[in-house]
Amino acid sequence: MVEDTLNTEELKGKIGIDWEPVVCNIEKGMIQRFAQAIDDPNPLWQDEEHARRSRYGSIIAPPTFIQTVGWGQFEKQFQLQVAPLLSGGRLNGGVELEYYQPVRPGDTITVITKIADVRERQGKKMGKMVFVTFEKTYKNQTQELIAKCRQIAIWYQIGVEHD
Amino acid sequence: MTEQLYYEDIVAGSEISPVVKQATTRQLVMWAGASGDYHEIHYDKDFAQSRGLPGVIIHGQLAGSFLGQLITDWMGEQGSLRKLTCSYRGMNFPGEVITCKGKVSKKYVEDGEHCVECSLWVENPQGEKTVLGMAIVALPTRG
Numbered sequence: 001m002v003e004d005t006l007n008t009e010e011l012k013g014k015i016g017i018d019w020e021p022v023v024c025n026i027e028k029g030m031i032q033r034f035a036q037a038i039d040d041p042n043p044l045w046q047d048e049e050h051a052r053r054s055r056y057g058s059i060i061a062p063p064t065f066i067q068t069v070g071w072g073q074f075e076k077q078f079q080l081q082v083a084p085l086l087s088g089g090r091l092n093g094g095v096e097l098e099y100y101q102p103v104r105p106g107d108t109i110t111v112i113t114k115i116a117d118v119r120e121r122q123g124k125k126m127g128k129m130v131f132v133t134f135e136k137t138y139k140n141q142t143q144e145l146i147a148k149c150r151q152i153a154i155w156y157q158i159g160v161e162h163d
Numbered sequence: 164m165t166e167q168l169y170y171e172d173i174v175a176g177s178e179i180s181p182v183v184k185q186a187t188t189r190q191l192v193m194w195a196g197a198s199g200d201y202h203e204i205h206y207d208k209d210f211a212q213s214r215g216l217p218g219v220i221i222h223g224q225l226a227g228s229f230l231g232q233l234i235t236d237w238m239g240e241q242g243s244l245r246k247l248t249c250s251y252r253g254m255n256f257p258g259e260v261i262t263c264k265g266k267v268s269k270k271y272v273e274d275g276e277h278c279v280e281c282s283l284w285v286e287n288p289q290g291e292k293t294v295l296g297m298a299i300v301a302l303p304t305r306g
Contacts, residue, residue, distance in 0.1 A: 092223035
């Protein structure tokens, strides 16, 4: 078996450095597709008439939508910055979201990502694991803070027994 | 949607009405398209098994979004979600009936806002908690 690369020292050198900002235009259809994908019938996400009469005055996105904003670009940056250093299997460890403003159709959102933390742990069943915390800040077209997000990705060595 | 919830209506220990989900592989593909997360462990069984997994697994963020629905359904349109966290402790598989549950841990007033902190979790058919979460919401008052 080829040993998986878990080069945490080089990765630790990238902690705290902002990645190139990613700018996303939010369209109504993106929010609708998201609401349909999570099968959440809340009329605030899709019913324009209902949403107009609500305290928001327009459709808003479900709260967990924000973590998908700019995901495609994040994956590309990730392939350049992180993937060459960590070649094992990858799982999602968790997420922390803080909300300041709802996301609306027509918003232009700028996402800035950085690696906030890199930790190694010797798992009982999964062998060596690496926990990488990504910190993302989302601002809208008027530079208002929309949300902050911390995502933890876990790398594990393939071939090591786990449950 | 239920009636609007008010800060006065709840006490620590109050339960949140559960939300039941059964994600199909079709829903995982819809999520992949909507989120832009095309990691193959969520739709390609051979790939998932080559990564040491038993099969295709549900995206953590999709399970997390089910907890998002649990809390937005419960808090109502006058409630505001301030914080949501999810920690993935186990895997969820397509076809399983999973139940999103929660209860109030504490209520408090901070900066003039009437806040409620809740613990949330996703239970698999074996009763195991596969996702642990926490939410803080601001609720309206009757006063």
